[in-house]
Amino acid sequence: MEYVVAAVILLVVLVVGAIGLVVPRMRRRELPPSQTGGDTATLERPSAAEPGVRTPPLVVPAEADEGLPPLLEREPEVAEPEVVEPPKPEIERPEPTAGRLVRLRARLSRSQNIFGRGLLTVLSRDHLDEDAWEEIEDSLITADVGVEATQVIVERLRERVRVLGTRTVAEVREQLAEELVAALDPEMDRTLRTTPHDGRPAVMLVVGVNGAGKTTTCGKIGRVLIADGRSVLFGAADTFRAAAADQIATWGERVGAETVRGPEGGDPASVAFDAVKRGIDIDVDTVVIDTAGRLQNKVGLMDELGKVKRVVEKHGPVDETLLVLDATTGQNGLEQARVFTEVVDVTGVVLTKLDGTAKGGIVIAVQRKLGIPVKLVGLGEGPDDLAPFEPAAFVEALLGSAT
Numbered sequence: 001m002e003y004v005v006a007a008v009i010l011l012v013v014l015v016v017g018a019i020g021l022v023v024p025r026m027r028r029r030e031l032p033p034s035q036t037g038g039d040t041a042t043l044e045r046p047s048a049a050e051p052g053v054r055t056p057p058l059v060v061p062a063e064a065d066e067g068l069p070p071l072l073e074r075e076p077e078v079a080e081p082e083v084v085e086p087p088k089p090e091i092e093r094p095e096p097t098a099g100r101l102v103r104l105r106a107r108l109s110r111s112q113n114i115f116g117r118g119l120l121t122v123l124s125r126d127h128l129d130e131d132a133w134e135e136i137e138d139s140l141i142t143a144d145v146g147v148e149a150t151q152v153i154v155e156r157l158r159e160r161v162r163v164l165g166t167r168t169v170a171e172v173r174e175q176l177a178e179e180l181v182a183a184l185d186p187e188m189d190r191t192l193r194t195t196p197h198d199g200r201p202a203v204m205l206v207v208g209v210n211g212a213g214k215t216t217t218c219g220k221i222g223r224v225l226i227a228d229g230r231s232v233l234f235g236a237a238d239t240f241r242a243a244a245a246d247q248i249a250t251w252g253e254r255v256g257a258e259t260v261r262g263p264e265g266g267d268p269a270s271v272a273f274d275a276v277k278r279g280i281d282i283d284v285d286t287v288v289i290d291t292a293g294r295l296q297n298k299v300g301l302m303d304e305l306g307k308v309k310r311v312v313e314k315h316g317p318v319d320e321t322l323l324v325l326d327a328t329t330g331q332n333g334l335e336q337a338r339v340f341t342e343v344v345d346v347t348g349v350v351l352t353k354l355d356g357t358a359k360g361g362i363v364i365a366v367q368r369k370l371g372i373p374v375k376l377v378g379l380g381e382g383p384d385d386l387a388p389f390e391p392a393a394f395v396e397a398l399l400g401s402a403t
């Protein structure tokens with residue numbers, strides 16, 4: 001009997017001992033696993049933080065489960081980058097481009113008002129004498145048509161007036177308009193090569209001097225293409241100015257185009273290369289590459305531009321190289337343009353800021369001097385103030401009406 005009592009007591013002692021060993025282990029296992037290694041465990045902060053802002057987890061020693069240590073003894077926080085997604089702007093749907101120059105004609109007429117009115121006043125004289133013809137010549141030269149082109153235009157007009165015996169203002173105006181259109185070479189191919197081919201996107205490079213309006217033009221072109229149902233990717237190869245990359249990225253967000261950008265001060269050629277590669281990978285229709293502004297007399301920068309083009313061409317030829325020229329720089333722009341055409345094979349000119357100058361004749365001078373078509377004109381800072389260049393509509397706006 002005594003043996004039985006002793007055995008029962010021993011059993012009870014063993015059971016109590018076993019429980020004492022097992023329970024603390026179970027409590028330890030219930031804690032979340034450590035994120036930082038063997039002897040620490042991670043706890044979430046109490047949810048007092050602002051809604052929507054993620055806060056890094058607090059790291060406390062593993063012994064916390066056996067008598068919590070004071071907060072101050074916690075290990076230093078491991079900083080985790082905060083990702084706060086900015087609210088996405090709504091994607092805009094721009095209006096289609098067909099007939100846009102006609103819609104913007106009023107704006108063009110306004111800026112060319114002095115030029116058009118001046119010409120029409122002379123043409124309305126009873127008799128077009130030598131002085132009158134000289135005044136017509138002066139008006140054209142003042143409007144930046146260029147001396148050579150002006151002489152050709154006036155010579156041809158005089159001949160027509162003489163041979164046809166033209167008398168009414170309306171007729172002379174009509175003939176002058178025809179001569180101006182002829183000087184703009186309406187047969188030139190002004191289409192933008194933006195259609196994908198050979199299983200890869202069309203690539204457009206946008207170049208020019210500082211402040212000509214390159215980034216704005218890239219954004220406007222992106223809008224135009226997307227309005228016409230294309231997909232677009234921007235390459236922010238202006239790595240000199242962080243703001244330029246932000247600017248094009250903002251255009252991208254607004255129209256729904258991705259932007260590939262590199263580090264500030266990075267190699268623009270490598271950003272341009274990556275942009276085309278990404279465009280191929282995600283199968284977009286057109287990659288539009290914005291480049292940094294550079295003065296044509298800075299040899300290093302012009303060489304760099306040549307390199308951007310060569311590196312991009314490792315993917316295949318560049319389809320369109322657009323030179324952006326500020327119309328307000330007048331004849332000075334022509335020299336800039338010439339140097340650019342020597343470094344990169346310019347396929348089209350975009351003449352910006354025509355809304356800010358009465359010298360719309362620069363379009364004629366640019367084409368004559370470069371032999372390259374003006375493909376687009378910028379008529380304001382607004383997102384839709386870019387229009388395909390149409391010689392007849394342009395001349396109508398230049399001349400305006402007699403009333």
Ligand SMILES: Nc1nc2c(ncn2[C@@H]2O[C@H](COP(=O)(O)OP(=O)(O)OP(=O)(O)O)[C@@H](O)[C@H]2O)c(=O)[nH]1
Binds near residue numbers: 381
């Ligand atoms: N009035 C008017 N302003 C324009 C036009 N196109 C561009 N601009 C303005 O010209 C200024 C310069 O434009 P950007 O696009 O930044 O010029 P950029 O060539 O990229 O400049 P950089 O990168 O510094 O070389 C901006 O204020 C534009 O809004 C236009 O057709 N008309």
